Amino acid sequence: MEFCPACGMLLQIDPASGRHRLRLFCPTCPYVCPIQNKIVKRARLVKKEVEPIFSGADAMKFAPKTATSCPRCHHGEAYFKQMQIRSADEPMTTFYKCCKEECQLEWRDD
Template sequence: MEFCPTCGNLLQYETANAGVKARLYCPTCPYTCEIEHRVKIKKRQRLVKKSIEPIFSGEDAMKFAPKTEATCPYCNFGQAYFRQLQIRSADEPMSTFYQCCNQNCKREWRED
């Protein structure tokens, strides 16, 4: 990528034709620059894939969620898994979703 030294715009590439060498030119001002040597890629780099945080739904959604001390409104158990999501506008607080840790209950509720 090259930029015009006169106006700072991105230079565009024009292929060689009819005895005229390939060149870079500015689309807004009269600046041109002939390309004298052919461009070679000396080293190819492999792209490294980013690690992506998995998104779980259903049963797996709460499997990896952190625990907190929250009382279940159905069975009065004292611990629950929780996760927070922004489901309303950005100036509103996040909604917290809970799931009871009691193996017999496993009910879910929400706190806005």
């Protein structure tokens, strides 16, 4: 991004300047600047590691349980954890983990 040295506004590309001779112009003052060099900036995105909602077998000993049906095995009990993942005026999201040792499915309820 380039800014006007006269008034500080964000410069825009002049669409009428043609393909081979592009220039930048200020929308509020008469400042015009030809583009001299090709500007290339590449940003590398780094994939963030996803932290588990329910971590470790020891943590499950103390996690609260609730009566709910697992979507996979239909077991009637699951561990749960509530977190505010959206804005404050939205309801909390509840994460569940099936208590059945063979299933251990994790799901969420918005």
